[in-house]
Amino acid sequence: MDQLFKIVWFVVVSFVISGEVSAYSLADRSAVSNSSEEYGYYNIYDKIDSLQTAFQTVETNMQRKNNMLRQVLQSITEMDDNIEMSDKSNEGTTTIQPVQNKDTVVGFTTKLSGSYSNKSTIIRGSTILYNGGNAYNGTVFTCPSPGLYLFHVSLISTTVYDGSWIYKNSQQLTLAYTGGTPQNNGASVSAAVWLDVGDQVYLRPYGSSLYLDGNSAFTGVKVN
Incomplete structure (x- = not known):
């Protein structure tokens, strides 16, 4: 207990x-x-x-x-x-495109002068001012490359009812016609034409008694 x-x-x-x-x-x-x-x-x-x-x-x-x-x-x-x-x-x-070499540009300008009494005569250049590509020999332009060309002739003449044809090979293209009085102080004409290599362009009198002042001119240039 x-x-x-x-x-x-x-x-x-x-x-x-x-x-x-x-x-x-x-x-x-x-x-x-x-x-x-x-x-x-x-x-x-x-x-x-x-x-x-x-x-x-x-x-x-x-x-x-x-x-x-x-x-x-x-x-x-x-x-x-x-x-x-x-x-x-x-x-x-x-972007600037390169300038084309002037030696490759095809074109020419020449002064014309003289008297021509035969319609089959080729009108001669008296002073060549420019001849790019050397395709103009003083009387005939010979195409160096195919393309579109433009030709122009400007006549100063006292001849009445005469003038000058632009020819392509044997084909008459256009006529610079002096006409009669008072148009006998000059005439001009142009022609655009396609040319192939070897085609020839030149001038021939319209009549048989053409007189050209020395400031007459013939120009041709490739435009395309």
């Missing part, structure tokens, strides 16, 4: 002591926590929260800077594209 009483007493005392210890532990924790907040100390969870907040702030700033950098790079790329297109456009509008 005494033994049982001692055991029950021991258990009661143990519960009382345990309750006081637990109460002290909770009060001590509260005091420590209050003391930590009072003196500016933070527990581990507060530090973790603070670090997470700082990290989020840094991440937000980095994203904003990356967006700004991306916009700048896009603007630079667009400027480069515009400059390249502008350069290509300028290249297309400023």
